[in-house]
Amino acid sequence: MHLYFKIMQKDILRSKAVTLTTLIFVAAAGMLLSLACILAIHLTGALDTLMKTAKTPHFMQMHSGGIDTARLNAFAERNGNVDEFQVLEFLNIDGSKIVLGDRTLMNSVQDNGFSVQSERFDYLLDLDGNVIRPAKGELYVPIHFMRDNAVKVGDKAVISGKALTVAGFLRDSQMNSTLSASKRFLVSKHDYAELKRRGSLEYLIEFRLKDASKLGAFETAYASAGLEANGPTVTYPLFKMLNALSDGMMIGVILLISLLVVAIALLCIRFTLLAKMEDDYREIGVLKAIGLRLSDIKKMVLAKYAATATAGGLLGFVLSLMFKGMLLENIRLFMGESGNSSYALLWGGIGVMLVSLAIVAYVDRVLNRFRDISAAEAIRFGVSQEKTTAGRRFHLSENRLLGTNLFLGIKEVLSRKKLYATMLAVLVISAFILIVPQNLHHTISSNSFIKYMGIGSYDLRIDIQQTDRISEKTGEITDVMDGDKDIAKYAVLTTKTFRAKLESGSEENMKVELGDHSVFPIAYSAGRAPAADDEIALSVIYADDLGKKVGDPLTLLLHEEEKTLMVVGIYSDVTNGGKTAKAVFADDSAAPMRSIVCAELANPALAGEKVSVYANRFGFAKVSDIAEFVRQTFGSTISAVKKASNAAIAVSLLIAALVTLLFTKLLVAKDRYSIAVMKAFGFTNSDITAQYVSRSIFVLLIGIVLGTLLANTLGQMLAGAVISSFGASTFHFSVHSLSAYFLSPLMMMCTVLAATLIGTANAGRIKISENVKE
Numbered sequence: 001m002h003l004y005f006k007i008m009q010k011d012i013l014r015s016k017a018v019t020l021t022t023l024i025f026v027a028a029a030g031m032l033l034s035l036a037c038i039l040a041i042h043l044t045g046a047l048d049t050l051m052k053t054a055k056t057p058h059f060m061q062m063h064s065g066g067i068d069t070a071r072l073n074a075f076a077e078r079n080g081n082v083d084e085f086q087v088l089e090f091l092n093i094d095g096s097k098i099v100l101g102d103r104t105l106m107n108s109v110q111d112n113g114f115s116v117q118s119e120r121f122d123y124l125l126d127l128d129g130n131v132i133r134p135a136k137g138e139l140y141v142p143i144h145f146m147r148d149n150a151v152k153v154g155d156k157a158v159i160s161g162k163a164l165t166v167a168g169f170l171r172d173s174q175m176n177s178t179l180s181a182s183k184r185f186l187v188s189k190h191d192y193a194e195l196k197r198r199g200s201l202e203y204l205i206e207f208r209l210k211d212a213s214k215l216g217a218f219e220t221a222y223a224s225a226g227l228e229a230n231g232p233t234v235t236y237p238l239f240k241m242l243n244a245l246s247d248g249m250m251i252g253v254i255l256l257i258s259l260l261v262v263a264i265a266l267l268c269i270r271f272t273l274l275a276k277m278e279d280d281y282r283e284i285g286v287l288k289a290i291g292l293r294l295s296d297i298k299k300m301v302l303a304k305y306a307a308t309a310t311a312g313g314l315l316g317f318v319l320s321l322m323f324k325g326m327l328l329e330n331i332r333l334f335m336g337e338s339g340n341s342s343y344a345l346l347w348g349g350i351g352v353m354l355v356s357l358a359i360v361a362y363v364d365r366v367l368n369r370f371r372d373i374s375a376a377e378a379i380r381f382g383v384s385q386e387k388t389t390a391g392r393r394f395h396l397s398e399n400r401l402l403g404t405n406l407f408l409g410i411k412e413v414l415s416r417k418k419l420y421a422t423m424l425a426v427l428v429i430s431a432f433i434l435i436v437p438q439n440l441h442h443t444i445s446s447n448s449f450i451k452y453m454g455i456g457s458y459d460l461r462i463d464i465q466q467t468d469r470i471s472e473k474t475g476e477i478t479d480v481m482d483g484d485k486d487i488a489k490y491a492v493l494t495t496k497t498f499r500a501k502l503e504s505g506s507e508e509n510m511k512v513e514l515g516d517h518s519v520f521p522i523a524y525s526a527g528r529a530p531a532a533d534d535e536i537a538l539s540v541i542y543a544d545d546l547g548k549k550v551g552d553p554l555t556l557l558l559h560e561e562e563k564t565l566m567v568v569g570i571y572s573d574v575t576n577g578g579k580t581a582k583a584v585f586a587d588d589s590a591a592p593m594r595s596i597v598c599a600e601l602a603n604p605a606l607a608g609e610k611v612s613v614y615a616n617r618f619g620f621a622k623v624s625d626i627a628e629f630v631r632q633t634f635g636s637t638i639s640a641v642k643k644a645s646n647a648a649i650a651v652s653l654l655i656a657a658l659v660t661l662l663f664t665k666l667l668v669a670k671d672r673y674s675i676a677v678m679k680a681f682g683f684t685n686s687d688i689t690a691q692y693v694s695r696s697i698f699v700l701l702i703g704i705v706l707g708t709l710l711a712n713t714l715g716q717m718l719a720g721a722v723i724s725s726f727g728a729s730t731f732h733f734s735v736h737s738l739s740a741y742f743l744s745p746l747m748m749m750c751t752v753l754a755a756t757l758i759g760t761a762n763a764g765r766i767k768i769s770e771n772v773k774e
Contacts, residue, residue: 018272018665021658022305023312025265028651030316030355031323032258034348038324039251039331041347045340046331047243053129054173055121056239057206058215059222062090062182062231064202064466064593072205075225081218084208086120090184091192092466093160093199094619100141100166101155106615109624109632111182111466113202114159116192121208124170124186129336132186138167140186143176143334145169160198164191174234176334177242178635181232200466202231212236216545223508229497230593233509233579245637247331253437253644256718257651260429262355264655266362267426269305271662273366298367305363313356320348330640405687409694424699424706426659427748431707434652434744436715437645443719443734445638450630454539454573454580456491456520459601460610461629463622465594470494473620474595480617481599486606490599491519495580496590499557502546510556511593512536512581520598523732526550527569533585537569542579559589649747656748657755660696664759667692689760696756697749704745711740 069087076085090113095105098112105112117124123131124140132140139159145151146169155166164187172184187195205228209218215235223229331338338344413420443449451457464473474492481487493515500510517529517537527550530537536554538546548554552567565583573580601607607625615623631638668675675688716733735741 018662019304019308021662022269022272022308023315024658025261025268026309026312026355026359027316027319028654029258029262029265030313030352031319032254032261032316032651033351033355034317034320035324035327036251036255036258037347037351038320038344039247039254039327041340041344042324042328042338043244043247043251043331043335045338045344046335047240049129049337049339050125050171050243050335051173051236051240054123054125054171055208056173056236057122058209058212058236059207059218060122060174060234061205061222061227061229062202062234063205063228064200064230065228067203067205067228072227075222075227076207079218079221081209081211081214082207083210084120086118086122086206088115088118088122088204088206089192089196090115090182090202090204091196091199092202093195095622096615097160097198099158100145100151101157103150107611107625107628109461109622109629110180111202111622112185113182114185114187114192114195114199116189117186122174122204122206124172124184125336126168126170127336129171132168132170134167134186134188134191136188136190137164138188139164139191140168140170141166142183142185143169143171144178144183147330147333159185159195162191162194162198171334171336173243174239177245178633178637179242179245202466203228220502220506220508224506229509230591232511243335247640249637250327250640250644253440253641253648257433257437257644257648260433261651261655262358264426264429264659265355266359267422268659268662269359269363270366270422271659271666273301273305273363298364301367302360302363306360309356309359309363313352316355317349317352320352321345327643405690406694409691410698412691413695413698420695420699423659423663424703427656427700427703427752428707428710430652430656430659431704431744431748432711432715433648433655434748435708435711435740436719437641437648438739438744439711439715439733439735440719441638441641441645442736442739444634444641445630446734449634449734450626451521451523452572454522454571456517456522456598457626458520458598459604459607459626460487460597460599460614461624461626462597462599462614462618463594463624464597464620465622467620470592470595473618474597477597477614477618477621480614481597486602486610488600488602489519490597491516492595492597493517494595495593496587497593498590500546501555501557501562507557510542510581511579512556512583514583514585514587516584517582520600522571524569524571527567530568530582530584534563534565535568535583536565537571537582538567539573539580540570541573542581543567543570545579558587653747653751656700656751660752660755661759664692664696664756667695668760689757692760693753693756696752700749700752704748708740 067087072087073085076082092111092113095108095112098105098108115124117132117134126132126140127143134140139157141151141157151157151166153166153168157164157166170184170186174180175182175184207218209215215237219233219235462477464470464477467473471494474494478490478492481490493513495511495513498510498512499507501507518531521529524537525540527537536556538548538554543549546554548567550567550570554565554567556563556565563585565585569582571582601610607627611623611625611628614621678688712733712735719733
């Protein structure tokens with residue numbers, strides 16, 4: 001053991017650069033995998049703690065309009081699965097009447113409502129996880145205002161003319177996420193009583209179940225009872241998914257990158273091993289000649305890499321502990337501390353251990369190449385003698401198009417395909433890592449992304465809901481739009497609730513959006529938009545729940561009469577709990593739940609101005625610029641993916657630099673004889689460098705093309721799998737051409753060029769006399 005230690009110590013001191021590079025790759029792979037594990041455990045733990053402490057309802061029905069609490073109580077008592085039941089009030093107040101500090105919520109696209117603390121469950125918590133009991137004159141605001149630095153404790157707030165003081169921030173297990181269309185503010189019962197007449201009332205009908213696994217049966221029972229349902233229905237799994245989405249996507253990107261970096265680390269270790277074998281080729285031959293066993297030779301090398309993998313793994317684990325605080329900020333802010341901190345460290349350590357063990361196992365496999373080394377050949381030549389027949393058909397004398405050095409560089413790549421295939425694989429993965437997170441970030445931050453969410457692409461959105469005479473008020477808006485020359489086109493979409501007959505014979509409430517869906521089309525994962533009166537399209541979640549696919553019939557009850565519709569399309573949606581439908585038939589049997597007027601402007605730059613004009617004219621409506629709608633709805637998700645994207649750029653360029661440097665050094669070590677011969681024929685050091693540069697750039701160009709194709713196919717599939725987890729089944733990248741097809745390749749090219757120049761610096765020191773002996 002002492003002998004192995006001395007040999008390993010001497011070897012490390014003699015090849016410090018190679019050892020350091022290997023250590024960096026192992027540390028990077030270990031750090032990323034450890035981070036992914038730590039963040040995932042913290043996210044699940046913090047989310048579980050939040051929802052258990054808050055006692056999040058298993059079933060929540062929002063409802064506008066009259067309510068029969070006695071009938072609801074009777075239903076709760078009859079249903080044996082109901083553990084607890086309550087009805088909370090949610091007081092909607094127009095954003096223009098909410099002033100926090102020195103800013104108003106006039107431009108908020110969300111429903112801002114005021115509540116009192118629940119007495120039974122669905123608690124609103126403070127930053128320490130305690131149930132808040134506000135005093136008279138105190139206001140607690142949603143946590144995202146703290147993240148945005150929009151308001152601070154002690155600031156004055158004016159709500160519909162009533163002055164309050166911001167006493168703190170609250171965590172809401174239902175409405176924390178920016179994807180939630182509503183936000184709750186908390187006030188005392190005294191202040192709520194004063195505010196109650198200044199807003200429109202909405203009800204949160206909430207149930208906690210004894211057996212949450214029977215949630216589907218409970219939903220059916222609620223709908224069949226014909227209870228209040230004029231609003232979105234949201235369940236426990238959806239609350240959980242919405243809360244986890246932003247950080248979950250970031251963790252998914254980090255995990256993907258970590259697995260790719262592990263793969264690259266193994267390839268790079270192969271490079272360093274081959275480089276080391278080339279450097280010590282003659283010594284290995286001598287050891288075999290004097291009778292040293294293969295297992296003994298392997299142990300000497302394996303001891304070094306086992307130590308390097310262990311040290312790199314420990315360094316990666318320490319680095320993950322250093323960086324986890326920054327990445328955990330959002331989780332801690334929105335959900336609080338995790339109860340699984342010790343488990344997170346354990347799983348982070350296990351992740352690092354798996355990386356280290358994989359590396360040692362891979363090194364052991366690569367070292368089997370020692371069997372192929374001939375002792376006589378190694379002692380005679382000092383380098384391996386490759387058989388390169390593939391490039392013989394490329395003759396310099398026949399070259400008319402390329403410069404000599406460029407031609408020889410490309411010829412060398414084509415002659416040694418197996419060798420360069422490894423470098424190509426690494427550069428393809430690097431390009432993949434570089435491009436996919438950028439494409440994902442650009443896609444979800446673009447206005448067109450909302451078409452995957454069940455919303456068309458337009459400039460202006462006007463919501464008319466939680467008011468009386470919805471149809472008449474919608475008509476007032478469209479009359480004005482008809483005479484507005486800045487409006488290029490518009491569409492009115494009205495949502496109504498109908499009874500749907502299920503195959504089991506039971507009935508269910510179905511929210512159907514009626515109108516012309518061809519004006520602002522959305523993305524369909526199957527089929528198309530409804531065009532005839534007997535056609536309907538379903539959201540992915542609804543179609544899955546009902547077991548429907550394109551071509552299946554669906555029966556609705558209109559005027560107590562059955563109307564059979566054909567399912568012609570399946571689309572993505574995250575609104576109304578992901579359960580929506582779209583149709584075009586006319587109906588006057590059901591009262592509208594809400595209407596949306598969507599408009600495209602002749603000049604999109606006028607969006608901000610038009611929002612102000614229509615908001616001032618129609619105080620009963622909520623007017624939004626769709627770009628602002630995207631920012632407020634997906635802001636935290638976009639921010640999380642942007643962090644991961646920036647990290648991916650750094651990791652990708654670092655990988656490209658280190659791999660090119662290692663690979664170039666490997667080639668210089670393998671090609672000492674060839675370089676000496678070229679020098680003997682009159683090639684200068686700059687000529688040799690130019691040949692190596694042409695090899696690297698040629699391989700890089702192929703790698704970028706393949707990496708880009710892979711990013712736009714496999715990468716799109718992987719990103720789509722993540723996006724589909726919250727209802728968006730159809731997904732296509734929206735590519736930023738300048739970044740993806742020019743800036744990213746340019747960064748990689750500059751990185752690879754610089755690494756190649758550094759890697760070939762020693763080629764000029766190769767002497768003819770020492771390497772050409774026969």
